[in-house]
Amino acid sequence: MPQHHAPHETHAKHDTQDVWSVEGRFQHLVYSPKGGIEGVLIDTDGVATQFVFERHDEGAATAFEGLQVGQALVIEGTEEGPSPKGEAGHTVYRFERLASIDGEAPRHAHPDERIEGTVVRLNYARHGEANGVVLDTGDFVHTKPDGFAHLGLKVGDKVRAEGRAQPLATGEGRVVEAVRVNGRAVRDEG
Structure with missing residues (x-):
C-alpha cells in the first residue's frame, strides 16, 4: 500500500x-x-x-x-x-x-530558553555519533551530530545554549533543542 x-x-x-x-x-x-x-x-x-x-x-x-x-x-x-x-x-x-x-506553543516546551553550565559528558545518538552534551546542571543540550561537529564541544567547556526547552523524562533537568551555543549558530548558516 x-x-x-x-x-x-x-x-x-x-x-x-x-x-x-x-x-x-x-x-x-x-x-x-x-x-x-x-x-x-x-x-x-x-x-x-x-x-x-x-x-x-x-x-x-x-x-x-x-x-x-x-x-x-x-x-x-x-x-x-x-x-x-x-x-x-x-x-x-x-x-x-x-x-x-490548539494554535499555541505546547505547555511543556519553552521557546527561546537559555541554559548554562559546564560540559560533564557527551551524549550519543542511537547510531553512536555524539549529538550533544550533558551539563553539570543535569541539562542536556541537543545539537544533532552535525551541530556537535560544527561546535567542537568537549568535556570541561562552559556552555550557554539557547533554544526550545522541555523537561527530561527523568524529571531532573531539561533538554534544549539548541539553535545557538555560546553565541554561535548550531548549524553552519553558510
Whole structure:
C-alpha cells in the first residue's frame, strides 16, 4: 500500500531530511509491546497519521500529557521509509517535536530558553555519533551530530545554549533543542 500524505501538511528541508509539519486532531497514544509509549496517532481530515518516538525516549510522550481526543495540534516529523516488517496502513513519521496545541506553543516546551553550565559528558545518538552534551546542571543540550561537529564541544567547556526547552523524562533537568551555543549558530548558516 503506498503511503499517502494527509491534507494540511507542509514541509521544509532540515539538515538532509524533509521535516513535515502536520496539522490534525489528537486520537490516542500508541503503546509498545512492553507497555511503554512509542508514539501518537492523529486524524488529519479523516486520514490516520502516526508519529513514532525515538526508542527509549519516554520523555517525548510528556508533550502529549493531558490532551483530549479531538484536540487540534501541529506535529513536526520526518517521514519513515518502508519497513522490512510489512506495509504500513497509514503514513508514519519519526516524531521531531510538538509544534502547537490548539494554535499555541505546547505547555511543556519553552521557546527561546537559555541554559548554562559546564560540559560533564557527551551524549550519543542511537547510531553512536555524539549529538550533544550533558551539563553539570543535569541539562542536556541537543545539537544533532552535525551541530556537535560544527561546535567542537568537549568535556570541561562552559556552555550557554539557547533554544526550545522541555523537561527530561527523568524529571531532573531539561533538554534544549539548541539553535545557538555560546553565541554561535548550531548549524553552519553558510
